[in-house]
C-alpha cells in the first residue's frame with residue numbers, strides 16, 4: 724500500500740518525511756510497547772502507535788521502520804519531528820484510535836507482521 | 838574502529854543516541870541491514886537499561902572485520918539475581934520507564950536473542966557490565 728493511501732485512509736496529517744508518501748509498505752505492527760516493537764524481526768514496516776515521545780522515533784529508527792503512524796491525535800513535539808527528519812522517517816498523525824487505524828488499514832490490505 | 842559513548846542514568850531525551858551513531862557507522866561500512874538491525878536493537882535495549890536502571894555508564898564499541906564487540910559498563914545498583922532478570926516479564930522498572938515504552942521485562946531476553954555471544958557481570962551496589970558480540974559472517 725502506498726503511504727499516501729495510508730494517510731488518506733486514517734484522515735492523517737503528515738508532519739515530516741513527505742517525500743516518502745509515494746513509497747509503499749506491505750506490513751504493519753501496532754504497539755505502545757517499544758520493547759515489543761524491538762522484537763519484530765522484519766525490516767521496512769509501518770509502526771502504528773499511541774506512544775508519542777522520542778523513544779517511539781528511536782525505536783522506529785533501530786527497527787528499520789521508516790514510517791510511523793501516531794494515533795489518537797497525540798501531540799508530537801518539535802524534538803520528535805527533528806529526530807524523525809534527521810533519520811528520514813515519515814510521521815503521520817491521525818485522530819482515530821489505534822484500534823480504528825489498525826482495523827481500517829488491515830481491511831484495506833496492509834498485512835500483519837505476525 | 839573503536840568508539841566510546843557515555844550514558845546518563847535517567848536521561849531519556851538522549852537514550853538511543855549511541856545506538857543511532859553505531860547504526861550510522863555500520864551502514865557506512867556496508868554491513869548487511871539484517872545484521873545492523875540485530876546490533877542496534879541489542880545495543881538500544883542495553884543503552885535504555887543504563888538510562889532506566891543505573892546511574893551512569895560507558896559504552897565501548899569495537900568494530901572489526903569479523904564482527905562487532907559492545908561493552909556496556911555502568912555504575913548502578915547491579916542485578917541481584919541474573920537468572921530472574923533474564924526471565925521474560927521480570928521488571929523492576931519505574932512508572933516513568935514504562936511511560937517511555939519500556940519496562941516490560943523484555944529487554945535482556947531480546948539482547949540475548951540478537952547476540953552471538955552475550956555475558957552479564959554484575960556486582961550489587963556497584964554496577965553491571967554487559968558484553969555483546971555479533972558476527973558479520
Ligand SMILES: Nc1ncnc2c1ncn2[C@@H]1O[C@H](COP(=O)(O)OP(=O)(O)O)[C@@H](O)[C@H]1O
Pocket residue numbers: 758882886887889890891911913914915916922923927928929930939940941942943944945946965
Ligand atoms: N544495567 C542494569 N542495572 C541494574 N539492573 C538492571 C540493568 N539491566 C537490567 N536490570 C534489571 O533487570 C530487569 C530486566 O531487564 P529488562 O529485561 O531489560 O527489562 P526492563 O528494562 O523492561 O525492566 C530490570 O527490570 C532490572 O531490574
Ligand SMILES: [Mg+2]
Pocket residue numbers: 882885886889939940943944945
Ligand atoms: Mg530493559
